[in-house]
Amino acid sequence: MTLPLQGQIALVTGAASGIGLASTEAMLRAGATVVLADRDARALAPLCERLGPAALPLVIDLLDAAACETLVPQVLARCGQLDILHANAGTYVGGDLVDADPAAIDRMIQLNVSVVMKNVRAALLPMIERGRGDVIVTSSLAAHYPTPWEPVYAASKWAIDCFVQTTRRQVFKHGLRVGSISPGPVITALLADWPADKLAEARASGSLLDPSEVAEVILFMLTRPRGMTIRDVVMMPTNFDL
Template sequence: MAKELEGKVAAVTGAASGIGLASSEAMLAAGARVVMVDRDAAALQALRGKLGEAVIPLVIDLLDPRDCATLLPKILEKEGRLDIFHANAGTYVGGDLVDADSGAIDRMLNLNVNVVMKNVHDVLQHMIARATGDIIVTSSLAAHYPTPWEPVYASSKWAINCFVQTVRRQVFRHGIRVGSISPGPVITSLLADWPAEKLKEAKEQGSLLEAKEVADVVMFMLTRPRGMTIRDVVMMPTNFDL
């Protein structure tokens, strides 16, 4: 692969597994230094050993407001600047609303919506000062369709889709591109909450995506000419509509 991100500094939240890990690996392969943000310190250290010195581990609990606020200062302390921010960390609550735990709802909305807004708010100030930057947010196909088996999760992604598209229109004049990626179901730990029969059916039908496939689209968005913004990519397995 051409080193299309050579010299760039990226940060990815929820980077220790799933889409965040695949996105980090793709950016590393393209020549970027990647601040991998996660609360799992052991996993980050293991990944640095596996992926090399271009990995900068950053242990942050994004659900802790004080810890969350240290994201940009710690990135700048370690690397001095930030060119790319992938707001990927998220969680999932599925099933009937009447069966959902209210504490789980609070945690999910905090991580999927509030944390994304706060992180983007913080990194934007740095990027505006530099008059350049890329921000990508992991959204979901659920942001575009009222998925009946996940009203809480889908609502969080509808909210974040609105956030991405409105912020994009505010900051493009500063040389900053903001976009989201909206994949259908991806084989990650988030699917652990799916009903067993639904997960089994999806696997048998070939209606799940691999995290690397999502990372490939992230790279497509990042490597377009600066005069082009990919504002949102909706991607799904071909068999998802079965």
């Protein structure tokens, strides 16, 4: 039986944990070879050993501008092609704006916005040449709602949501699909930066998603017929909408 992503090469950033890891596992099960890009070398080695030979580690710090430029070229040199980019790496700054560390704001905007834009641009070039490719960016429910406890984070996701939707309109003529996944709160390390009262409230009410649930939607987006683009999926725990 042919698997839906058989023969495809995928690149996932921030792949060592959370949504990135769950997305990697889902694509591996669907037959893809997946390059796991992450700065956590100690996590990547045992992960790839567990996941098998189709999981390829790539240790890289995307906040290093010079290293970031090598991301896609390294994948192409190793695998010869790139069919899927899941631009997932990101960070979180929550709480009141007046309490935010300016250095943390700079780092978050760079990783959540600038790095995503540069990674997507680099991936589009070989995809356009081949006339086929998929880009999925991890956005957030915060891109669609002015969340009062995370103005900095929400602003970064509003920016990237605009980027995804405008870029999609530029490249669809080349046979490329660009979309985003916008989950509500997901059980990942990013929640460690949530205000304690909001996190306690979410846990008590069952208002958190599991990364595997997000990965299932990503796989759905990737396996639609080529004439269909799922441009943005907003998903949340039902209780979170109450």
